[in-house]
Amino acid sequence: MARPFIAARIEDRINRQIDSVVRRRGWAERVIPFTGYGSSKFIRVLARVVLSPPLADGQVRPLSHDAPLNRRGWRNFFAAPAVATACECTVGDQTFLLPTDRNGYVDTRLPVRGLMPGWHHVHLRAGADEIEAPILILDPEQEFGVVSDIDDTVISTSLPRPLLAAWNTFVLHESARQAVPGMSELYRQLLSEHPEAPIVYLSTGAWNTFDTLTRFLKHHRFPDGPMLLTDWGPTNSGWFRSGQEHKRINLRDLAIDFPKIQWILIGDDGQHDPSIYGEFAEAHPDRVRVIGLRQLTPGEQILSHGTFQSLELEEIADELTVVPEVRAGDGFDLEPLLKRAMTGDLQEQRQNA
Structure with a gap:
């Protein structure tokens, strides 16, 4: 070795x-x-x-x-x-x-x-x-589940990515953080229609912030669910762990662990969620029901990666012919789009166009 x-x-x-x-x-x-x-x-x-x-x-x-x-x-x-x-x-x-x-x-x-x-x-x-x-x-016959990112998806950070770790480290109370409008309502609505379904919070955040994030989610009435974070720092092959690889591995594991579930994948367009979710959907179209992305404002895009535009190519959405993708600025606007996509209305409109 x-x-x-x-x-x-x-x-x-x-x-x-x-x-x-x-x-x-x-x-x-x-x-x-x-x-x-x-x-x-x-x-x-x-x-x-x-x-x-x-x-x-x-x-x-x-x-x-x-x-x-x-x-x-x-x-x-x-x-x-x-x-x-x-x-x-x-x-x-x-x-x-x-x-x-x-x-x-x-x-x-x-x-x-x-x-x-x-x-x-x-x-x-x-x-x-x-x-x-x-x-x-989970029930082995369960067919519905939600995977959600955390930063910029359920929590509005409004900080440059290089400072995000320091912000997560030194913030005194979870009440100092702001929830993205409508996201907790969206998740509660989705799970109310599938009471036994899981929500899994998949983030590149550090395990050290688990307690703070748990209290934040509870304070803002997000549904309870497993949280898959990561251990920051050196690995056996490099200085830092790959956040993208962490998400890819855990999505793969969820697909293996629960082969009957079709997941709703929810993230944001500020970093790599569109490409990670898109790759997973292309490889496993039968495991993804719809991809929902929270669109960051131009100001949030600058803080996230330094440009006004989304880091990911818009063509990704067009390439997903089997799995629909929807985008909106908050949970209130995402909810009707997700429901239309799950009922097939969105796919029919795309095919007719």
């Missing part, structure tokens, strides 16, 4: 040194649960194991104790990952040992069968810390 990229080796060395120092000071493992998903045949467990300072009585600091700190996003980026450790996952009478990756993350599919559709919890344990993680189980 090729030697990991130098940045990854440097990061690993720093993490090992931090791990050694804080453990000598009595820090212990703490589990941060993320929202997973599954079916009657498997579950996907998502979590992170970090090291946390003990309380005065020597007990592990619980998540509830950190709630005020978690609202200060910058603190989440200074967590000490637990190096070379593992997390126990208990589901009913089954227990699995899940190894963490080089930054303490767990992303594992387990052969757990027989769970009924709906929300469940699995028990995660690392060291003395134990907590529950939510898991959404």
Whole structure:
């Protein structure tokens, strides 16, 4: 196997040194649960194991104790990952040992069968810390689902892309962010017509912002659903992870995990969503019902990538003859277009034209 990229080796060395120092000071493992998903045949467990300072009585600091700190996003980026450790996952009478990756993350599919559709919890344990993680189980016959981007799709950032990471890091409260008008209403309407259908939030944002994003979505009444974020920083092959590849891989995984679902893919035209969704739709036209894109204003386009125009070629929409694509400035205008596209009215108009 090729030697990991130098940045990854440097990061690993720093993490090992931090791990050694804080453990000598009595820090212990703490589990941060993320929202997973599954079916009657498997579950996907998502979590992170970090090291946390003990309380005065020597007990592990619980998540509830950190709630005020978690609202200060910058603190989440200074967590000490637990190096070379593992997390126990208990589901009913089954227990699995899940190894963490080089930054303490767990992303594992387990052969757990027989769970009924709906929300469940699995028990995660690392060291003395134990907590529950939510898991959404889907009906294997489910045929409808929504995949949504986050930044500039449900959250109006109004910031240049180079500063977006810093904004996500240093913002104090989720209430400082603005929701894109009509998007929560759009999603609630779509899912009200398909009560057992899932919504999956697929973003290139960092896992460190999971708590803040979850509170934001809840505050603005977005439907609950699994959130698939990414781990920023060096990889074994480069300085940074590819956000585009992260989305492509997870779209592919969703298609494999739920072969009967036709997804509504919703994003924005400020970066690469049109091409990523278009590529997926061309490769898997039977897995995509419609693509919906929020159109950024000229000012937002400049902040996103430096020009007035959309970064993607408009011809992409014309090439999608099997899967319709609709665009509008907010959720209120997207809703009727999506419904027309799902009923076939939009495709008939295109063919007649």
